[in-house]
Amino acid sequence: MKITQISIFLENRKGRLFDVCSLLGQKKINIRALNIAETEEFGILRIVVDKPADAVKALKENGFVAHLTDIVAVEVADHPGGLAEILKILNENNVNIEYMYGFVERSADKALLVFRFDDPDKAISVLTENKIKIIGSKDIGGL
Amino acid sequence: MEISFWNKQAETMDRLALEKIQLQRLKETISYALKTHFYKNRLEKIGLKSPEDIKNLSDLKKIPYTTKDDLRENYPKGLLAVAPEEVVRIHTSSGTTGIPTVIYYSREDLNNWTENLARGIVATGAGKKDVFQNMMSYGMFTGGLGLHYGAEKVGMTVIPIGGGNTKRQIQLMKDFRTTVLHITPSYLLHIHSRLEECAARVEDLALKKAFIGAEPHSENTRKKIEGLFNIDAYNSYGLSEMNGPGVAFECVYKNGMHIWEDGYITEIIDPKTGIVLGEGEEGEVVFTNLIRKATPLLRYRTRDLAFIYKDTCPCGRTHRRLSRITGRSDDMLIVNGVNVFPSQIEEVVMRIPQVGTNYQICLEKDGALDRLIVKVEIYSKLFSGDIKELDNLKSRIKEDLRASIIINPHIELHEPGSLPVFEGKAKRVVDNRIKL
Numbered sequence: 001m002k003i004t005q006i007s008i009f010l011e012n013r014k015g016r017l018f019d020v021c022s023l024l025g026q027k028k029i030n031i032r033a034l035n036i037a038e039t040e041e042f043g044i045l046r047i048v049v050d051k052p053a054d055a056v057k058a059l060k061e062n063g064f065v066a067h068l069t070d071i072v073a074v075e076v077a078d079h080p081g082g083l084a085e086i087l088k089i090l091n092e093n094n095v096n097i098e099y100m101y102g103f104v105e106r107s108a109d110k111a112l113l114v115f116r117f118d119d120p121d122k123a124i125s126v127l128t129e130n131k132i133k134i135i136g137s138k139d140i141g142g143l
Numbered sequence: 144m145e146i147s148f149w150n151k152q153a154e155t156m157d158r159l160a161l162e163k164i165q166l167q168r169l170k171e172t173i174s175y176a177l178k179t180h181f182y183k184n185r186l187e188k189i190g191l192k193s194p195e196d197i198k199n200l201s202d203l204k205k206i207p208y209t210t211k212d213d214l215r216e217n218y219p220k221g222l223l224a225v226a227p228e229e230v231v232r233i234h235t236s237s238g239t240t241g242i243p244t245v246i247y248y249s250r251e252d253l254n255n256w257t258e259n260l261a262r263g264i265v266a267t268g269a270g271k272k273d274v275f276q277n278m279m280s281y282g283m284f285t286g287g288l289g290l291h292y293g294a295e296k297v298g299m300t301v302i303p304i305g306g307g308n309t310k311r312q313i314q315l316m317k318d319f320r321t322t323v324l325h326i327t328p329s330y331l332l333h334i335h336s337r338l339e340e341c342a343a344r345v346e347d348l349a350l351k352k353a354f355i356g357a358e359p360h361s362e363n364t365r366k367k368i369e370g371l372f373n374i375d376a377y378n379s380y381g382l383s384e385m386n387g388p389g390v391a392f393e394c395v396y397k398n399g400m401h402i403w404e405d406g407y408i409t410e411i412i413d414p415k416t417g418i419v420l421g422e423g424e425e426g427e428v429v430f431t432n433l434i435r436k437a438t439p440l441l442r443y444r445t446r447d448l449a450f451i452y453k454d455t456c457p458c459g460r461t462h463r464r465l466s467r468i469t470g471r472s473d474d475m476l477i478v479n480g481v482n483v484f485p486s487q488i489e490e491v492v493m494r495i496p497q498v499g500t501n502y503q504i505c506l507e508k509d510g511a512l513d514r515l516i517v518k519v520e521i522y523s524k525l526f527s528g529d530i531k532e533l534d535n536l537k538s539r540i541k542e543d544l545r546a547s548i549i550i551n552p553h554i555e556l557h558e559p560g561s562l563p564v565f566e567g568k569a570k571r572v573v574d575n576r577i578k579l
Contacts, residue, residue: 011558039530
């Protein structure tokens with residue numbers, strides 16, 4: 001139930017984010033979720049795409065530094081307190097979140113969030129036990 | 144102009160007498176050199192087995208040059224010429240490739256060094272009544288301790304604060320009415336830019352003089368310093384291989400630095416061919432130390448470029464004057480007064496696995512101070528997507544470099560292939576510091 005995120009090292013240089021997005025566009029790869037972690041002079045672009053293997057191949061061929069990371073995508077009820085309910089479950093079960101971000105799009109009345117856990121397997125079992133819907137990689141392409 | 148001397152007899156003796164002392168001390172130095180493993184081999188190869196083989200000063204030319212590599216290769220004891228118990232001080236410098244160099248001093252060596260500093264200090268007109276704030280680093284760097292001993296010998300009131308901590312420096316200058324500073328030119332300019340925030344004005348200070356050294360600077364920088372602080376600034380020169388600071392010092396005429404020639408034989412050579420050049424010609428400065436028994440050095444190549452003035456100085460000193468250092472015959476960088484070789488940086492950066500194949504060293508001015516930026520490409524196979532790991536990598540490079548080169552660099556991480564690549568010899572140093 002884990003899905004693949006691509007982390008890309010970007011130095012702080014004009015047009016670098018554009019370079020990534022334009023490359024993926026040319027290769028007909030769709031970005032589903034996106035987040036940038038930045039420091040003073042470099043950043044890490046994290047993306048979830050419909051065709052991760054093709055994306056990594058294209059990125060590496062074009063000289064980008066990319067790494068695959070397992071993440072967990074979770075469906076969250078799109079109403080006030082929806083995220084808090086999930087965080088409460090994770091908190092009570094001592095699951096640590098390294099970072100999280102939202103999907104570019106959402107399905108109907110649910111919001112989709114991406115979590116990076118220090119222990120993804122434990123997180124998945126805790127979430128499943130609590131009847132939280134986890135999105136699989138098959139679903140990503142079809143969203 | 145009022146001219147003072149610490150040792151008038153020695154400083155104004157005629158050239159013949161001076162050369163006589165040089166010859167006698169050269170023989171003595173050779174006798175100590177022959178006690179070292181390194182020189183014994185080297186001098187015997189040229190048939191020099193006894194000091195008596197030296198008949199006149201021109202015989203010095205038969206002796207091959209000594210280089211920093213020789214010092215490294217003979218670390219730690221290959222150049223020690225006295226019994227270990229005669230050594231009272233050790234100064235080491237970090238090596239360009241991880242191997243340091245060492246200089247040993249006997250009691251007499253320290254006294255001789257201190258004597259030269261006392262001469263230099265008094266030549267600027269400073270003396271017993273002055274309050275001397277020594278802003279050069281103490282410790283293994285000879286700049287701090289050298290002037291400290293000299294100033295105490297002259298009888299100045301010494302404030303041994305060392306480098307850094309600008310607020311406290313300014314406070315002490317105010318509280319103790321400091322009159323004389325020993326400082327790098329870049330740090331003195333930096334202090335000026337910080338006066339206002341420390342609620343101090345130049346008029347609140349009692350400054351009269353600054354001994355500036357440890358980094359090359361132009362006449363314009365001196366004039367700027369003198370104008371900003373309304374003081375006289377005196378250039379000074381030295382290197383640990385020749386004991387430390389005080390090899391040469393400017394007098395009140397501020398027109399070249401008197402080399403204490405009863406302590407050092409100076410030659411200027413063509414750095415490419417090794418041929419000795421004449422007075423007035425610019426080349427690499429080569430010294431023979433005549434006043435250090437524990438670590439004798441003969442014809443040591445400093446890699447500093449300068450020339451010797453032909454004319455005599457109106458102050459009456461017969462010791463010839465060395466010009467400002469105009470450059471280096473190697474790739475050594477001087478960053479806020481600290482000597483750094485690009486190879487030292489390479490050594491550190493390249494042993495870290497997460498670093499890729501290319502790096503660049505950039506120098507910029509941050510106000511009056513120098514800023515060293517080391518740009519490294521990351522190694523793509525070890526990229527984990529974790530921002531903490533990259534921050535840790537930056538900290539590690541920074542810490543390792545600080546341990547090796549003493550100064551604190553700024554680290555930038557770059558994508559592989561993004562830094563300029565050079566065919567053949569890479570030009571990895573970009574010096575954007577504007578000459579003042």
